[in-house]
Amino acid sequence: MKLNINGVIVEVSDADLSKAIEEKKESFDVKSDDIVLRTKEAQESFEANIKSESQKVGEELGRKGVFKSLDIDIEGTGAYKTDEKSAEALKTWSGNAVTEGVKAAGIDPDKKLEAANEDIAKLRENLATANNSINSWETKYNTHLKQSGIRKDILKSLPENLALPPEDVVDLILLRNKFDQDDNGNTFQVGNDGNPMKDADRNVLPLSNSMTSFLDANPAYYKGADGGAGGGDSGGGDKKQTFAEFSTEMSDKNVPLNGDTYRQEMISRQEAGTLES
Numbered sequence: 001m002k003l004n005i006n007g008v009i010v011e012v013s014d015a016d017l018s019k020a021i022e023e024k025k026e027s028f029d030v031k032s033d034d035i036v037l038r039t040k041e042a043q044e045s046f047e048a049n050i051k052s053e054s055q056k057v058g059e060e061l062g063r064k065g066v067f068k069s070l071d072i073d074i075e076g077t078g079a080y081k082t083d084e085k086s087a088e089a090l091k092t093w094s095g096n097a098v099t100e101g102v103k104a105a106g107i108d109p110d111k112k113l114e115a116a117n118e119d120i121a122k123l124r125e126n127l128a129t130a131n132n133s134i135n136s137w138e139t140k141y142n143t144h145l146k147q148s149g150i151r152k153d154i155l156k157s158l159p160e161n162l163a164l165p166p167e168d169v170v171d172l173i174l175l176r177n178k179f180d181q182d183d184n185g186n187t188f189q190v191g192n193d194g195n196p197m198k199d200a201d202r203n204v205l206p207l208s209n210s211m212t213s214f215l216d217a218n219p220a221y222y223k224g225a226d227g228g229a230g231g232g233d234s235g236g237g238d239k240k241q242t243f244a245e246f247s248t249e250m251s252d253k254n255v256p257l258n259g260d261t262y263r264q265e266m267i268s269r270q271e272a273g274t275l276e277s
Contacts, residue, residue, distance in 0.1 A: 150179045153187035157211040161223045163244070164251055169221060171257040172247055173214060179207075220244030240276045241269065 269275035
């Protein structure tokens with residue numbers, strides 16, 4: 001007789017089965033070298049064990065491959081058995097390799113470290129010097145940029161009826177006044193207290209107002225004004241020469257305004273009392 005147990009065919013002797021039934025045996029043993037039957041629980045345990053063993057074998061083969069690629073002899077050490085043992089073996093091997101390499105090269109580790117530290121210190125020093133140089137040039141560039149912006153703004157704020165070339169008037173204005181720019185690049189005049197000059201409402205005084213005030217206080221800078229380029233005699237009696245008259249005179253003599261010769265002559269005349277201070 002053939003028995004079908006969960007899809008597995010088991011052949012049983014009819015005589016043995018009949019005898020077991022006649023004797024009313026509580027159990028009947030069926031033996032076969034070709035068939036293995038397990039309970040569900042036993043099968044699950046069996047499959048889990050197979051999976052675990054396969055994973056372990058795979059990991060060991062992987063570790064062996066690493067050692068082999070590095071040409072490390074681990075025969076008889078069991079270093080491939082676990083990650084911890086493999087890591088320890090690799091650490092020992094790397095330390096020995098470095099030590100042997102240093103010895104073979106005839107290098108003193110302490111001197112090598114000292115030389116490396118000196119090189120690092122020198123690199124840091126060079127980097128600091130380079131950064132300082134960059135910052136210095138950046139500061140000079142920004143200062144030049146600001147001064148150029150201030151000159152352009154003052155030049156645009158000047159009227160057309162001037163007795164001197166506009167660039168010369170800008171030099172004179174910068175010589176006798178201070179200016180600065182805000183974060184938006186707007187130029188304003190700076191007072192003696194170092195703060196922006198303001199109007200009665202405490203608003204920063206527009207640059208055009210500053211130019212008007214300066215030129216009104218120095219009418220000789222206008223064409224046709226008394227004492228200016230189109231005016232009358234700049235001398236006469238004990239009258240002091242005005243600053244505008246002096247500048248016109250220097251310009252006529254092709255003396256660069258705000259140059260060394262200009263400044264020396266200005267100081268000399270002021271000390272002599274022939275030029276207004």
